[in-house]
Amino acid sequence: MTTITKNQGKRALPFDEPRLNRFIANVTAGFPKLDVDSFSEKVSRSIESSDTYKAAQITNLLIMTALENIGMDTPDWTYVAARTHIRDLYKQAATNRVYDASKKYGDFYALLTTLTNRGVYSPYLLEQYSKEEIQQLAELIDPARDDKFTYIGLRTLSDRYLARDKDGRVFELPQERWLVIAMHLMSKEPADQRLELVAESYWALSNLYMTVATPTLTNAGKAYGQLSSCFIDTVDDSLQGIYDSNSDVAQLSKGGGGIGVYLGKVRSRGSNIRGHKGASSGVIPWMKQLNNTAVSVDQLGQRKGAIAVYLDVWHKDIFSFLDAKLNNGDERLRTHDLFTGVCLPDLFMETVQKRGDWFLFDPHEVRDVMGYSLEDFFDEKKGEGSFRDKYDECVRNNDLSKEKVAAIDIFKGIMKSQLETGTPYMFYRDSVNRQNANSHKGMIYCSNLCTEIAQNQSPTTQEEQHTHDGKIIKTYTPGDFVVCNLSSINLARAVMDDVLERLVPIQVRMLDNVIDLNTIEVLQATLTNQKYRAVGLGTFGWHHLLALKGIVWETKAAVRYAGELYEQIAYLTIKASTDLAKEKGAYPAFGESDWSTGAYFDKHDYAGGKWDALRNEVIATGIRNGYLMAVAPNASTSIIAGSSASIDPIFNIEYSEEKSDYKIPVTAPDINQHTFLYYKSAYNIDQHWSIRQNAERQKHVDQAISFNLYVKNNIKAKELLDLHMAAWDSGLKTTYYTRSTSKEIVECEWCAS
Numbered sequence: 001m002t003t004i005t006k007n008q009g010k011r012a013l014p015f016d017e018p019r020l021n022r023f024i025a026n027v028t029a030g031f032p033k034l035d036v037d038s039f040s041e042k043v044s045r046s047i048e049s050s051d052t053y054k055a056a057q058i059t060n061l062l063i064m065t066a067l068e069n070i071g072m073d074t075p076d077w078t079y080v081a082a083r084t085h086i087r088d089l090y091k092q093a094a095t096n097r098v099y100d101a102s103k104k105y106g107d108f109y110a111l112l113t114t115l116t117n118r119g120v121y122s123p124y125l126l127e128q129y130s131k132e133e134i135q136q137l138a139e140l141i142d143p144a145r146d147d148k149f150t151y152i153g154l155r156t157l158s159d160r161y162l163a164r165d166k167d168g169r170v171f172e173l174p175q176e177r178w179l180v181i182a183m184h185l186m187s188k189e190p191a192d193q194r195l196e197l198v199a200e201s202y203w204a205l206s207n208l209y210m211t212v213a214t215p216t217l218t219n220a221g222k223a224y225g226q227l228s229s230c231f232i233d234t235v236d237d238s239l240q241g242i243y244d245s246n247s248d249v250a251q252l253s254k255g256g257g258g259i260g261v262y263l264g265k266v267r268s269r270g271s272n273i274r275g276h277k278g279a280s281s282g283v284i285p286w287m288k289q290l291n292n293t294a295v296s297v298d299q300l301g302q303r304k305g306a307i308a309v310y311l312d313v314w315h316k317d318i319f320s321f322l323d324a325k326l327n328n329g330d331e332r333l334r335t336h337d338l339f340t341g342v343c344l345p346d347l348f349m350e351t352v353q354k355r356g357d358w359f360l361f362d363p364h365e366v367r368d369v370m371g372y373s374l375e376d377f378f379d380e381k382k383g384e385g386s387f388r389d390k391y392d393e394c395v396r397n398n399d400l401s402k403e404k405v406a407a408i409d410i411f412k413g414i415m416k417s418q419l420e421t422g423t424p425y426m427f428y429r430d431s432v433n434r435q436n437a438n439s440h441k442g443m444i445y446c447s448n449l450c451t452e453i454a455q456n457q458s459p460t461t462q463e464e465q466h467t468h469d470g471k472i473i474k475t476y477t478p479g480d481f482v483v484c485n486l487s488s489i490n491l492a493r494a495v496m497d498d499v500l501e502r503l504v505p506i507q508v509r510m511l512d513n514v515i516d517l518n519t520i521e522v523l524q525a526t527l528t529n530q531k532y533r534a535v536g537l538g539t540f541g542w543h544h545l546l547a548l549k550g551i552v553w554e555t556k557a558a559v560r561y562a563g564e565l566y567e568q569i570a571y572l573t574i575k576a577s578t579d580l581a582k583e584k585g586a587y588p589a590f591g592e593s594d595w596s597t598g599a600y601f602d603k604h605d606y607a608g609g610k611w612d613a614l615r616n617e618v619i620a621t622g623i624r625n626g627y628l629m630a631v632a633p634n635a636s637t638s639i640i641a642g643s644s645a646s647i648d649p650i651f652n653i654e655y656s657e658e659k660s661d662y663k664i665p666v667t668a669p670d671i672n673q674h675t676f677l678y679y680k681s682a683y684n685i686d687q688h689w690s691i692r693q694n695a696e697r698q699k700h701v702d703q704a705i706s707f708n709l710y711v712k713n714n715i716k717a718k719e720l721l722d723l724h725m726a727a728w729d730s731g732l733k734t735t736y737y738t739r740s741t742s743k744e745i746v747e748c749e750w751c752a753s
Helices: 017-027 036-048 055-068 077-097 108-117 124-128 131-138 143-148 151-160 174-185 191-206 214-219 239-254 284-296 318-323 346-354 363-370 386-396 407-421 429-434 491-496 500-517 523-532 542-549 556-584 599-603 609-621 635-640 687-698 717-729
Strands: 003-006 011-014 052-054 210-212 230-234 258-262 307-312 339-344 357-360 403-406 425-428 461-468 471-477 482-484 486-490 536-540 654-658 663-667 709-711 738-740
Touching: 003 055, 017 036, 017 055, 017 077, 036 055, 052 055, 055 077, 055 151, 055 663, 077 108, 077 143, 077 151, 077 663, 108 124, 108 131, 108 174, 124 174, 131 174, 131 191, 143 174, 151 174, 151 635, 151 663, 174 191, 174 214, 174 500, 191 210, 191 500, 210 214, 210 500, 210 635, 214 635, 230 239, 239 258, 239 284, 239 461, 239 523, 284 307, 284 318, 307 318, 307 425, 318 339, 318 407, 346 357, 346 386, 346 407, 346 717, 357 386, 357 407, 363 386, 403 407, 407 717, 407 738, 425 429, 425 717, 482 523, 486 491, 486 500, 486 635, 491 500, 491 542, 500 536, 500 556, 536 556, 542 556, 556 609, 556 687, 599 609, 687 709, 687 717, 709 717
Parallel strands: 003 052, 230 258, 258 307, 307 339, 339 425, 486 536, 709 738
Antiparallel strands: 003 011, 210 486, 230 482, 357 403, 461 471, 654 663
């Protein structure tokens, strides 16, 4: 007879097989196709093969045995493993919080007070809500919704996002995390509607209809960290500006933000400094400095900082920039820990097509000789406009030094780096700026760490410094320092359950509230956040949704559906923001924007019926958020929600998620004999179909989209070039990683939403 030991061997009981079978019947309920009898027999045999067996080991045995059974024909074993794991979490939380584990969830108010007293939660929630309100909200908690998790989803949430005490012990449970987030994001709403809005937010989160950005998921309600995902800085061409930017990047990285940095204004190698010819070392040394910051200032101790740097394709340092991540060459010129992006005007892409010559300039010299900055111009329409005129002026001016190269040679450098490192990202600056709804207030020079954000940028400059009463006073003119506030719709759940009309308004409100609740140590970012009130409502689960609807990826039907669905989401998002403006006011920079004039609707061909009515509403009452939609990569949060990432196709129908201490079998979501036909690996999909889909989607997304290209490692240069040309020609604003079968890419988690 096997003896089961508990409490570190202090208790010993005979193995109770009927009790185990009752537990197994409970966690397998609702899955009639699973061979539960064989599962039970295997678990019992394993236990009975030993004289003694620890009770804690039984939980692990049940999970491992369930995971071993996962396959295309039996994917539901992941839910059995998840149900086993959540019941173990219930036990751990009950022990640590001292309540009866059979209740699953303990006293919510006691949880808030305990973790606040221990410095894990901020006192904020207890200050904002009364005990009676908290107890009323606790009644929203529905433990049955824990059964919606796959095992890898629950494991990801519990290991990385649930609040624990400072010894790492389980205190917070999944439904409590959702409720804490909902309470935090609705905390400043009017008292007469706040509890109702918390309930609506909890409904959206707990049903996995949407996810919030990773910083919000991690930090809401807690004593540290901020809520926004990513930031974009524009570096001024001055020693002060460069070092100030590095300091700002470090502050944001410390608080859990990913950073995009535009270096296009910084003078090139060999440029003049205060009249001394050839004195400048160019952008590479400053990239080295940022690289060190990324490594040394980690994100809340969880991972090293994440920084992407962007440079214009006409900058004289472009070749060394493209080589900066390569694995060979002079290590003094390498920045392996940065991500790179290149900013491309239409004229350059046209020149590549023609196999023509391209000219490189020093931005400092252009400003000095020409009296303007070349990067400050873009083409209003493809084939005509001001950038090409200014570029041509620079080419023809004999007083301006320049370097002539073959445009295709630059593109070869781009593609070589992409196949070796996955980057640079591509930023099509004319397409972006033509669609900028706030061009009356500035220019968009680059995107962010994950290429989905496109908002006005400008450098912050120090005007003066002086002493006063023994203190040093510095005065700055703040630039537009971009902030990304993200969340994403789970398309597979929300569309199939037909809840978009209910979901989007509460999601937009949650995003808008992040702006007022967030604490950002870089003050110009706070000012920019308030000026534009920019949010990025995105999506994930696109491939999952296509499979559920029986739509093949490589078809006109999928392309058409992408346009129809994202037009619907765009309408609901604009409507929700307009309704918020009626309640709370329009964003400060609304006047003279494309929103205020109606030009936004003209540029997107939104006319007739409901669109005309919405246009009139926006013009009359304003809109709450100057930027509205952005589709982020959201790899980690889509795992939590049990769906496919972003707008990407799946990698494989079956694979194993490997972490440092475990390996979890995973199948495509909702895989069965019907959906199987509609799941195809990303690397086997004709990428031109993906580009066509994304072109339809991009028409309705006012910012940009994290769009990956998936290629085989033996792809021919011409084929990859053709993909990039197709992406640009179809109006895409950005492309993210070029994912080769030979290159493993670390996922960006701080834009995950």
